[in-house]
Amino acid sequence: MAGKPADHRDVHIGGLIEERRLRAGLSREALAAPLEVSLSQLGKYLKGANRLSATDLDVVARVLGVPVGFFFEGMPGREGHPSGLSDRPQAPLEALAGWTGFAEAVALAAESHLDREHRQALGSLVRAVDRALSRQQTFDKENNSAPSD
Incomplete structure (x- = not known):
């Protein structure tokens, strides 16, 4: 049908x-x-x-x-329709997005939806993750070794 x-x-x-x-x-x-x-x-x-x-x-x-x-x-016919989740x-x-705009999207979402205190907390978290990731070494498939400090 x-x-x-x-x-x-x-x-x-x-x-x-x-x-x-x-x-x-x-x-x-x-x-x-x-x-x-x-x-x-x-x-x-x-x-x-x-x-x-x-x-x-x-x-x-x-x-x-x-x-x-x-x-x-x-x-x-939809005039005056109240705002909502849409x-x-x-x-x-x-499939099209990748990670290229991730930081910008997070920043825009934080600016739109979070108060100053929560934006600062999110910024601290992002900086901590960035520091942790920058210390990691490339994964070696041959010996599967973990990053060393």
């Missing part, structure tokens, strides 16, 4: 995805790959001709670095 047909909400969501994809400088191929869909199918999503599943919308949000709720902002950014899609 097929799902519900696409409607004006799907057109709105598809338009926001396309706009955000272009602003991010992301190719259609780069967006279609994590969704595991053809370029033709992606085009249907972007035009709002086909409806995205919740799972696929989550993947798109992570690839584009926006909260899922971003796609519902400004949607006709206002927080989605975690990046693990």
